[in-house]
Amino acid sequence: MVNQRLRAAVVRIAKTADHETSSLLEKSLKPLLASASAIYRGLSFTRRFLYNYGLLEATRLPVPVVSVGNITWGGNGKTPMVETLSGWFLGAGICPLILTRGYAGGDEAQMLQMHLQGSCAKLGVGPNRANIARSFLQSHGMQSYQHRKKLGESLSLESAGTSSQLWMKGDGKIGVxxxxxGMQHLPLARNLEIVMVNAITLWGNTRMVPRGPLRESLHQLKRADVLVLHHADLVAEESLDSTETMLKQFLRKDAIVICSSMIPLHLFGLPSLEAEIGSLRRTPEHSRLPLNTLRDSVVLSVSGVGCPEALSLALERLGAHHVERMDYLDHHSFRPKDLQDIDMRCLELQMRFEGRTVVIVLTEKDYVRDPLIWRTVTNAQVLILHSSLKLISTGKALAALRELLTAVVSCDVTKGSGGR
Structure with missing residues (x-):
C-alpha cells in the first residue's frame, strides 16, 4: 500500500509543473527525485557515449531491424504500433520477429500474442534481445535479401493483416x-528508428526520470527517422500545430512526422472473452457487442494504463451519458480490494444516476493481466473495449512512410545499407 502511494506520488510529480500545488509527500520527494534524475542523466549520457564512439559495440542482425520506442514513460502507443507494423509486413508476406522485454508481468507481450495468433509472426520475450533474435533466426531461418526485396514491393499501409490468407502466405522464415x-535498447543496432509521442501529455514537467517522465533528453529526438504523434485525434488542432512546430527544433529535416489514433472497434463481455481467451481477433462475430451499447449509459472507466485520459475521452465520444474514472498506475495488478472499491463506486453511480444503466469498461491490456478477477464484480456489467491503431496523416506523409519501410525491408544489411 505504501509502495503504491509512493509510485502514485512520483507519477503526479512527473505530470505537473513545479509551480503547481503539491501535497506534503510530493514536496518531500522532489529533492530526492531531482538527485536521482541527475544520476540517471549522467549514466544515460555515459552509456550512449560508449556506444557512439565504439567502446561498446551494438549487435547487428542479418535481417533489418525496426525499433519502436518512446522518449517518455507509458501511454505512447508503442505496442499498438508494433502490432500495426506487424500487420503491414504480414500483408506483404514478410514474417516479423517481435522482440519485447515482457515488462511488468508481460501484459503487452500477451496482447501481441493474442492479436497475432494464427499468423507466422514470432514473439521473443526477455531482456537479452540479441541472443533471443539469434536463437529464433537459427531455429526458423531467415528470408533472403532478394526475396525480401521482391516482397517489399507489395508492402501496403492499408493491409493490417486481418485476412488469415494474407497472414499465412509467408514461408515462416524471418524477414524483419x-x-x-527499442529506443533505449542500445545493444541492438537498428535500421529504422520510430519514436512514439503522446500528443495529450507530451513531456509532462520536461524533467528526466524519476523527477519527470523523460527517459531521454528531447535532443535525442534527432535520432528519429519517423515520429508518431499518438492520440492526435484527442487534441485540439491548434495545440497539435503548436506541437509539430516545436518538434522541428529537435527533429532532423528528413524525419517523417505522422499522426495516429486509437479507433474503437467493438466491445466484449466477460463470457465471450473467456470463451475465446488467447484468440480475441478470431472471436465469432455474434459474441462481439456494438459500440452503441454504451450510448446513454453511465460508464465507469477503470484503467491501469499509461494514458487513462485517452480511454475516458474515447468513451465520451461513443455517446456515454456520463464517464467516471478510476485510474490506477500503468501495469497495475488488480487485487480483490481494488475490485471491492470498483463495486462500491458502481453502487454510488447507480444511486446518483437512478434509472440509467451503469457499466464498467476496461482496456484489453487491463483485462489480460488477470481475466478471472473481473468475475468478482457483482454490481455492474464488465465490458472490454477493443481498439486498433490507425494513421490519420495526409497521403503525402503516408506515402513517404511506405517508401521508407519498403527501403528498409529491401535493404542488404550485410552491406550496412537500409534506413537513412
Missing amino acids: VILDD
Whole structure:
C-alpha cells in the first residue's frame, strides 16, 4: 500500500509543473527525485557515449531491424504500433520477429500474442534481445535479401493483416525484426528508428526520470527517422500545430512526422472473452457487442494504463451519458480490494444516476493481466473495449512512410545499407 502511494506520488510529480500545488509527500520527494534524475542523466549520457564512439559495440542482425520506442514513460502507443507494423509486413508476406522485454508481468507481450495468433509472426520475450533474435533466426531461418526485396514491393499501409490468407502466405522464415520499446535498447543496432509521442501529455514537467517522465533528453529526438504523434485525434488542432512546430527544433529535416489514433472497434463481455481467451481477433462475430451499447449509459472507466485520459475521452465520444474514472498506475495488478472499491463506486453511480444503466469498461491490456478477477464484480456489467491503431496523416506523409519501410525491408544489411 505504501509502495503504491509512493509510485502514485512520483507519477503526479512527473505530470505537473513545479509551480503547481503539491501535497506534503510530493514536496518531500522532489529533492530526492531531482538527485536521482541527475544520476540517471549522467549514466544515460555515459552509456550512449560508449556506444557512439565504439567502446561498446551494438549487435547487428542479418535481417533489418525496426525499433519502436518512446522518449517518455507509458501511454505512447508503442505496442499498438508494433502490432500495426506487424500487420503491414504480414500483408506483404514478410514474417516479423517481435522482440519485447515482457515488462511488468508481460501484459503487452500477451496482447501481441493474442492479436497475432494464427499468423507466422514470432514473439521473443526477455531482456537479452540479441541472443533471443539469434536463437529464433537459427531455429526458423531467415528470408533472403532478394526475396525480401521482391516482397517489399507489395508492402501496403492499408493491409493490417486481418485476412488469415494474407497472414499465412509467408514461408515462416524471418524477414524483419521489430524491436518493441527499442529506443533505449542500445545493444541492438537498428535500421529504422520510430519514436512514439503522446500528443495529450507530451513531456509532462520536461524533467528526466524519476523527477519527470523523460527517459531521454528531447535532443535525442534527432535520432528519429519517423515520429508518431499518438492520440492526435484527442487534441485540439491548434495545440497539435503548436506541437509539430516545436518538434522541428529537435527533429532532423528528413524525419517523417505522422499522426495516429486509437479507433474503437467493438466491445466484449466477460463470457465471450473467456470463451475465446488467447484468440480475441478470431472471436465469432455474434459474441462481439456494438459500440452503441454504451450510448446513454453511465460508464465507469477503470484503467491501469499509461494514458487513462485517452480511454475516458474515447468513451465520451461513443455517446456515454456520463464517464467516471478510476485510474490506477500503468501495469497495475488488480487485487480483490481494488475490485471491492470498483463495486462500491458502481453502487454510488447507480444511486446518483437512478434509472440509467451503469457499466464498467476496461482496456484489453487491463483485462489480460488477470481475466478471472473481473468475475468478482457483482454490481455492474464488465465490458472490454477493443481498439486498433490507425494513421490519420495526409497521403503525402503516408506515402513517404511506405517508401521508407519498403527501403528498409529491401535493404542488404550485410552491406550496412537500409534506413537513412
